[in-house]
Amino acid sequence: MKTRLMAAAAPLVLGAALLGGFSVTAHAKTAEKIAATYSGPFAKPSTLPFHAPDFTQYKDADWQPAIEAGIAAKRAEIKAIAANKAKPSFENTIVAMERAGTLYDRAYNVFSQLTSANTSDALDAIDTAMSPKISALNDDIYLDDALFARVKAVHDSAEGKALTGEDAMLLATTYDKFVHRGALLSAAQKVELKAMNLEIAKLETAFSQKLTTATAAKAPIFDSAAQLDGLSQAEIAAAAKLAADKGHAGKFMLALDNTTQQAALTSLNNRASRKILWDASVNRTSGGDAYDTTAMVTQIATLRAKKARLVGAPDFATYQMYDRMVKTPAKAMEFMKGFVPALRATQDREAALLEAAAKADGGKSGGQAIKLEPWDWSYYAEKVRKAKYDLDENQIKPYFEVWRTLEDGVFYAANKTYGLTFKRRTDLPVYHPTMRAYEVFDADGSSLAIFYYDPFARSNKRGGAWMNNFVEQSYLLGEKPVVSNTLNIAPPAEGQPALVSFDNVETMFHEFGHALHGFFASQKYPSLSGTNTARDFVEFPSQFNENFATIPEVLNHYAKHYQTGAAIPPELIAKIEAAKTFNQGLGLGETLSAAMLDIQWHQLSPEEAAQPPMAFEAKALAATGLNTDMIPPRYKTPYFRHIWDNGYASGYYSYIWTEMLAHDGWDWVVKHGGMTRANGDHIRKTFLGQGHTKDFAELYRDFTGHDPEVQPMVEARGLAPKAK
Numbered sequence: 001m002k003t004r005l006m007a008a009a010a011p012l013v014l015g016a017a018l019l020g021g022f023s024v025t026a027h028a029k030t031a032e033k034i035a036a037t038y039s040g041p042f043a044k045p046s047t048l049p050f051h052a053p054d055f056t057q058y059k060d061a062d063w064q065p066a067i068e069a070g071i072a073a074k075r076a077e078i079k080a081i082a083a084n085k086a087k088p089s090f091e092n093t094i095v096a097m098e099r100a101g102t103l104y105d106r107a108y109n110v111f112s113q114l115t116s117a118n119t120s121d122a123l124d125a126i127d128t129a130m131s132p133k134i135s136a137l138n139d140d141i142y143l144d145d146a147l148f149a150r151v152k153a154v155h156d157s158a159e160g161k162a163l164t165g166e167d168a169m170l171l172a173t174t175y176d177k178f179v180h181r182g183a184l185l186s187a188a189q190k191v192e193l194k195a196m197n198l199e200i201a202k203l204e205t206a207f208s209q210k211l212t213t214a215t216a217a218k219a220p221i222f223d224s225a226a227q228l229d230g231l232s233q234a235e236i237a238a239a240a241k242l243a244a245d246k247g248h249a250g251k252f253m254l255a256l257d258n259t260t261q262q263a264a265l266t267s268l269n270n271r272a273s274r275k276i277l278w279d280a281s282v283n284r285t286s287g288g289d290a291y292d293t294t295a296m297v298t299q300i301a302t303l304r305a306k307k308a309r310l311v312g313a314p315d316f317a318t319y320q321m322y323d324r325m326v327k328t329p330a331k332a333m334e335f336m337k338g339f340v341p342a343l344r345a346t347q348d349r350e351a352a353l354l355e356a357a358a359k360a361d362g363g364k365s366g367g368q369a370i371k372l373e374p375w376d377w378s379y380y381a382e383k384v385r386k387a388k389y390d391l392d393e394n395q396i397k398p399y400f401e402v403w404r405t406l407e408d409g410v411f412y413a414a415n416k417t418y419g420l421t422f423k424r425r426t427d428l429p430v431y432h433p434t435m436r437a438y439e440v441f442d443a444d445g446s447s448l449a450i451f452y453y454d455p456f457a458r459s460n461k462r463g464g465a466w467m468n469n470f471v472e473q474s475y476l477l478g479e480k481p482v483v484s485n486t487l488n489i490a491p492p493a494e495g496q497p498a499l500v501s502f503d504n505v506e507t508m509f510h511e512f513g514h515a516l517h518g519f520f521a522s523q524k525y526p527s528l529s530g531t532n533t534a535r536d537f538v539e540f541p542s543q544f545n546e547n548f549a550t551i552p553e554v555l556n557h558y559a560k561h562y563q564t565g566a567a568i569p570p571e572l573i574a575k576i577e578a579a580k581t582f583n584q585g586l587g588l589g590e591t592l593s594a595a596m597l598d599i600q601w602h603q604l605s606p607e608e609a610a611q612p613p614m615a616f617e618a619k620a621l622a623a624t625g626l627n628t629d630m631i632p633p634r635y636k637t638p639y640f641r642h643i644w645d646n647g648y649a650s651g652y653y654s655y656i657w658t659e660m661l662a663h664d665g666w667d668w669v670v671k672h673g674g675m676t677r678a679n680g681d682h683i684r685k686t687f688l689g690q691g692h693t694k695d696f697a698e699l700y701r702d703f704t705g706h707d708p709e710v711q712p713m714v715e716a717r718g719l720a721p722k723a724k
Helices: 026-037 060-083 090-099 102-117 121-142 145-156 158-162 165-180 187-217 233-245 271-282 294-310 316-323 329-337 340-362 374-389 393-399 402-418 502-519 535-550 552-558 570-578 589-601 613-622 654-671 677-688 696-704 711-716
Strands: 421-424 436-441 447-456 466-471 482-489
Touching (some): 060 090, 060 102, 060 145, 090 145, 090 165, 102 121, 102 466, 102 482, 145 158, 145 165, 294 316, 294 613, 316 329, 329 654, 340 374, 393 570, 402 447, 402 502, 402 552, 402 677, 447 502, 466 502, 535 570, 535 654, 589 654, 654 711, 677 696
Parallel strands (some): 447 482
Antiparallel strands (some): 421 436, 436 447
16 A cells, blocks of 8 residues: 655755745745744654655654644745736746645654554544644645636636646646645535534544454464464464563563454464454454544534535445546446456355365364355365465465565565665664665665655554655655655564565555656656556556565565575475465455445445444445455445555545556566566656656556556456457
8 A cells, every 4th residue: 555645754944935926925934933943853854865754853743743743844845936916937836835834744754654553542632633723724725715716817828828848847737636635625615515524534533543453452362382383483472572562561462453354364274263353354443442433434424425415426435536646436436347247157166166175174074064264264275275285374374474575575576577676774863673674776876865764554554554755755855865665564473483464465566556656756846756656557557566476586586485495496486476366255355345345435425324234234345246255345434544544535445456457568578578667767757757647548558559458457456268
């Protein structure tokens, strides 16, 4: 997942240079005064390379003053632009807005990552206090009549119509964003919209914080190691350590993954333990206790529906998709429904296969045959996979150690394809000791970016995996990218290697695809730079990059046994490849049902959104045509952070849409020689280094020479035979 933060930091320079040549107004002087009176660690850019954050300088008490000063300064800068008496121009209005807010961005880009990856009660309290103020700031910008009048004047002017390239895109996206956020509403409607936005911001922050807390608190406790039979000794040791750390010495705890499915379900031999883990996962935030989020969901969904109605959209999904590659929720649903017939047939076929395995397993010693339940699916899928493909996850893990996978796999592929090299920087401070920092060098040897890697799960880290920019690339602001990848790989027990599943390996390559999108950013304007693209395009580079994980040259370079150093055997690679299309009923099914659930939630009217969330979820899932009783969505409604806080509302379909782009795009790579430097240069030139400088469909056509085609994905997923 990509987390899109605010525009990157740059020195706070006000006055004529900032404001496109017009005289400094009282508002600009106010901004200068605010910047001068704030003396905290964000008053000036970091002195570290590329203005990378200096984590040694930040204390809990620093955050709120810095963000508040940044908000005040940005508000004053924007007011200065709106109050300018000079004729509106692209430079003194649109470009000036791109320059505004550097103090705010400098502080908030770091704070936002910490509240996601290494939070505390103190940071959560500050986040709660700041989120409504940030919402108010955005409304004060986009609902400012004087400012919009200037934007519209430039948009409608001869100067505006004559702009080309990145300048034209910046003007178009700026104008569209103002209209989308309510600039055309009446004064009374704007007051109403501001109140809604404020309440939504508070609820989204509260939802996210409660979910993070619940996911940690609801980790199930087991009394004995015997209950965890099937897990490795390292995994059992990690469970014992987690329990001890949480005050349950002598017991065992399994930390919850953020998804419905839990990794341990594939291995736990004790069926009662599987059910305990399953129940803890699916009920973590819907049990009617202090961790229940369902009331928040109702409030958020209702307010969003009311907001859409206020701005004249038929529903929130339509409102959200104004700038997407897929333009409407109807088209998104049509695209997804196209997979349902073949996928449902696959689910039914696989369910029968697993049901037979479960019955055979239950009757081995004359016991009662087992009826397959959702908590059994992954367990028996693993058994069938072992039997059918002679492939055992425990055979695979010893070949995938986290840091070797990163440095000898992920980095190696980037070197062979794009010419990048990486140097570990132990002199750069990090916010957690298990992280690493690297300097990234381009093919010509020039320093390109700073990269941070934070791989391991923690109780104070939200679930999932994501990329973010501490500093966004921009020629206008003179900034180079400072990027991080954050994952939630189970940490190893002390003294043990950090071994991961192949799913984790693919996630590592996935998130690094986002990082590459950030590294290769080469834009003038920060709001168009790198990963600042539509939700249904931003996941394309990341899904595309997953393909490098299994290129034989790459795989043989990093997949080495952690004890012997031996390369992964060719026969094991063949088994991995052969098993790729197995268990698609779960693999694609849980994602597709979650994406369809998301769209259905955001097509509700305010009245419909007020119904009990779990009752609506049941109806929505039944309407998908998939076997959601046995294979629930990847995220059920009460813990679907992507759509209730992370900006993926009406956008979770993006993962499927961009997977289609990635398979079709990879088909082009294969047909043009595979992993070569020439292809790497073409990829970078056509889409990976282009940010949002063109229409997304045009970027894709620049790369492949044609519009996206779904057949390569259908074949790769095993839903149809490969064309001969």
